[in-house]
Structures are given as structure tokens and as C-alpha cells.
Amino acid sequence: MANFLVTGGSRGIGAAICRLAAEKGHDVVVNYASGREAADGVTSDIIAAGRQACAVQADMSVEADVIRLYQEAIGFLGHIDVVVNNAGIIGRTPILEMDIAAARSMLEVNLLAIMSSCREAARHMAKSRGGKGGVIVNVSSSAARTGGFPQHSAYAASKGGVDSLSLALAQELGPEGVRVVPVRPGISKTDMLAASFGFDQAMTNARSTIPLGRAADPSEIAAVIVWLAGPEASFMTGLPIDVSGGK
Numbered sequence: 001m002a003n004f005l006v007t008g009g010s011r012g013i014g015a016a017i018c019r020l021a022a023e024k025g026h027d028v029v030v031n032y033a034s035g036r037e038a039a040d041g042v043t044s045d046i047i048a049a050g051r052q053a054c055a056v057q058a059d060m061s062v063e064a065d066v067i068r069l070y071q072e073a074i075g076f077l078g079h080i081d082v083v084v085n086n087a088g089i090i091g092r093t094p095i096l097e098m099d100i101a102a103a104r105s106m107l108e109v110n111l112l113a114i115m116s117s118c119r120e121a122a123r124h125m126a127k128s129r130g131g132k133g134g135v136i137v138n139v140s141s142s143a144a145r146t147g148g149f150p151q152h153s154a155y156a157a158s159k160g161g162v163d164s165l166s167l168a169l170a171q172e173l174g175p176e177g178v179r180v181v182p183v184r185p186g187i188s189k190t191d192m193l194a195a196s197f198g199f200d201q202a203m204t205n206a207r208s209t210i211p212l213g214r215a216a217d218p219s220e221i222a223a224v225i226v227w228l229a230g231p232e233a234s235f236m237t238g239l240p241i242d243v244s245g246g247k
């Protein structure tokens with residue numbers, strides 16, 4: 001049994017990770033930004049599965065919120081074994097009209113928030129500070145490698161940053177007993193697609209460009225992430241794992 005903290009656990013891939021972690025016997029703190037009702041739905045499912053769960057609101061792009069989230073999560077769980085930095089946003093940022101403020105917001109949620117979260121996780125887990133070690137899974141995207149949907153360069157760049165950050169932290173935190181693994185999902189059936197490329201367009205794109213001919217169900221991404229967080233993956237750190245149907 002491990003104790004999980006999942007950021008952006010109220011919907012999509014994050015909710016699937018929370019539910020699967022509970023199914024596998026783990027307790028979970030479910031972070032969300034504003035979707036209180038959805039987060040409560042996830043915690044109810046976890047409790048119904050016989051595990052402990054609580055939902056904690058925190059905007060991961062606000063450093064003080066991240067610090068409070070860790071305090072509340074450690075207060076609830078006792079200690080954290082696994083952090084999944086999953087919260088993320090997407091949006092079009094065509095370079096000819098790029099709104100730098102919008103691009104900055106995306107980098108704050110998708111990259112700087114992960115830095116804050118990794119710092120708090122490292123302070124809690126590092127063996128040199130009396131911690132027990134642990135695992136950090138950072139949710140990147142195949143966009144880091146492919147450039148992503150057209151006119152989504154800020155998103156692709158934020159995810160490239162997640163991969164580089166994870167590799168560097170894996171080196172820094174390996175001796176502290178902490179694995180840091182970036183995971184790159186491909187197109188997955190969640191609300192996020194509606195906010196960017198459009199859900200139907202993304203499904204058409206998936207059928208024609210992904211070797212498996214379809215988008216992922218969030219449960220297929222969650223399965224890999226929960227496995228990576230466990231002891232079977234004890235020699236895996238730093239290098240990105242693609243879960244993208246072969247694209």
C-alpha cells in the first residue's frame with residue numbers, strides 16, 4: 001500500500017489515476033483547481049472502494065497553494081510515497097499572434113507548477129532529510145517530441161520542459177531514493193481536447209495518424225502511470241515513457 005498525491009485528479013487522466021490507485025489498494029489525495037464537485041465524485045469512488053481519500057483545492061501555479069497542498073496531504077496521509085504531477089492546461093498560441101501573457105500562464109501551470117511540486121516532494125521524500133524516498137511521475141505529452149497539434153507551440157514547449165526537468169531531477173534525486181519519471185500520453189479522450197483542437201477533430205486526427213488508429217481511454221494512461229509508481233518499475237527513472245499508440 002502506498003500513499004498517492006495526484007494533481008489535477010478531478011477529471012480526465014488524473015481522475016483515472018486516482019480511481020485505479022485506489023483499486024490497487026492505495027490511499028489518495030485528489031488535488032483540483034476549481035472542479036470541487038468532480039473532485040468530490042472521485043473521492044467518493046475511492047472511499048466506496050475501501051480506501052482513504054480527500055480532495056484538496058490548490059492552484060498548482062500558485063506557490064503558496066502548492067506548499068499548503070503538501071501540508072494538507074501529509075497531514076491526511078501521514079506521508080506521501082507517490083506524487084503524480086498531472087495537472088495541465090492547453091491552448092492555441094499561433095506564433096504570428098502569440099499572446100505572451102497566455103503563453104506565460106501555460107508555462108506557469110504546465111512547467112513552473114511542476115518545479116514547485118517537485119521541490120515540496122523532494123523536501124518530504126529525500127533520505128538526506130529523513131524522508132523515505134519515493135516516486136514522482138510527471139505527466140508530459142507526446143507533443144514534447146512531435147511538436148503537438150498545429151499552432152500549439154507553447155504547450156509543446158512546456159512539455160519539453162517537463163521532460164528535461166524530469167531527467168535533471170532524476171539525476172539529482174536518485175541518490176536520495178527518489179525516482180522521477182516523465183510519461184508522455186498521446187491523444188486521450190478527455191475534456192482537454194475540447195479546449196484546444198476540438199474533440200471531434202482530435203478523434204479524426206487520431207484515427208489517421210496513430211498506428212493503433214484511435215485515441216487512448218484515460219484508463220490506458222493511468223495503468224502505465226500506476227505501474228511506473230510501483231516496485232515493478234524500481235529501476236526506471238529520468239527517461240520518458242511514451243503511451244501514445246505508436247505515434
Ligand code: NAP
Binds near residue numbers: 007185188192
Ligand atoms: P483535463 O481533462 O482537462 O483535466 C485537467 C485537470 O487538471 C483537472 O483536474 C483540472 O482541475 C486540473 N488543473 C488544471 N489547471 C490546474 C491548476 N492550475 N491547478 C490544479 N489543477 C489544475 O486534462 P487531461 O486531458 O486529463 O490532462 C491531464 C494531463 O495529461 C495534462 O498534463 C495534459 O497536458 C496531459 N496530456 C493530455 C493529453 C490528452 O490528449 N488529453 C495528451 C497528452 C498529455 P479542475 O477540474 O479543477 O479544473
